[in-house]
Amino acid sequence: MTSRTIAAAIGIGGALWLTGCAAPYAEPPAGANTATVDFVRPLTSTNATILAFDDAKYCGNPRTALKPADATRPIRVLAGVPTALGASFVRTSGTLIYRCGVSATFVPQAGKQYKMTASYPTNAHVCRAGVVESDDGRSWHAINARYRTYRINPSWGTGSCPGLTDADVAFMRDKTRSEDGSTTLSDLSDLLTPQ
Numbered sequence: 001m002t003s004r005t006i007a008a009a010i011g012i013g014g015a016l017w018l019t020g021c022a023a024p025y026a027e028p029p030a031g032a033n034t035a036t037v038d039f040v041r042p043l044t045s046t047n048a049t050i051l052a053f054d055d056a057k058y059c060g061n062p063r064t065a066l067k068p069a070d071a072t073r074p075i076r077v078l079a080g081v082p083t084a085l086g087a088s089f090v091r092t093s094g095t096l097i098y099r100c101g102v103s104a105t106f107v108p109q110a111g112k113q114y115k116m117t118a119s120y121p122t123n124a125h126v127c128r129a130g131v132v133e134s135d136d137g138r139s140w141h142a143i144n145a146r147y148r149t150y151r152i153n154p155s156w157g158t159g160s161c162p163g164l165t166d167a168d169v170a171f172m173r174d175k176t177r178s179e180d181g182s183t184t185l186s187d188l189s190d191l192l193t194p195q
Contacts, residue, residue, distance in 0.1 A: 024064050037074060053103070057163055065085070085103065085116055088150065089120040102127050117131075
């Protein structure tokens with residue numbers, strides 16, 4: 001799921017926000033149940049900012065986990081709660097600026113390792129992301145995650161995703177393994193639409 005925005009080069013303020021003016025991401029405190037997420041860097045010709053969102057439902061309140069020039073490193077995220085991570089790309093061509101944003105929402109499990117890939121190839125009109133999981137760091141498999149467009153408003157330096165639906169929450173609840181091996185995670189109930 002992707003989007004593309006074309007703007008005149010005068011939208012520099014929005015480009016600056018995307019490259020690191022959002023508040024920095026703060027990892028969970030020591031002793032919290034966490035999982036690690038590593039990032040596979042996109043093509044070097046594309047500027048990408050890796051974001052972690054405080055609001056997983058709508059990709060609200062973005063935090064900069066990695067700026068385009070930062071060395072790739074794993075980050076720790078809380079386990080057992082919905083986590084939304086995103087990639088915000090900026091690509092220039094002459095006087096045009098192309099922006100593309102994508103997010104992946106999933107429920108990390110304590111002690112697991114995750115990798116997020118994101119790309120916005122030079123000849124593509126869309127950007128993509130994917131998340132895989134490992135128990136041991138050697139064998140990786142796909143997980144059930146919701147991928148959504150992260151729409152960027154460069155004038156305001158903000159963005160959002162379409163809200164998670166009850167079906168999205170049910171998908172993550174039914175398909176995500178809990179620590180005891182069951183398939184229900186009650187801590188997702190806060191995302192359900194009130195009845």
